[in-house]
Amino acid sequence: MLRSMLNGAVAMGWLACALFFLRFWKQSNERLFGFFSLSFLMQALTSAASGLIDAQDERRNYIYVARLVGFLIILYAIWDKNRGNRRR
DSSP: OHHHHHHHHHHHHHHHHHHOOOOOOOOOOHHEEEEEEEEHHHHHHHHHHHSSOOOOOOHHHHHHHHHHHHHHHHHHHHHHHHHHHEEE
């Protein structure tokens, strides 16, 4: 029970970060903030799913793949931002 509650709190923190970057994306229309918001939303979903799935469940591996994709989105966003500056 405590583990599920802590995963929910972590998911809420990821969601707060996602909303924070979503606000910056709407204000500046900068793709970097949109990608960050998407990545943090994905992290929030995986954290919430991690609290719902039993630790011994074999489907738990897919959560880590989804987290990897979330972090790869951040790396792509940074690469895209740096690549965009060279074109100008």
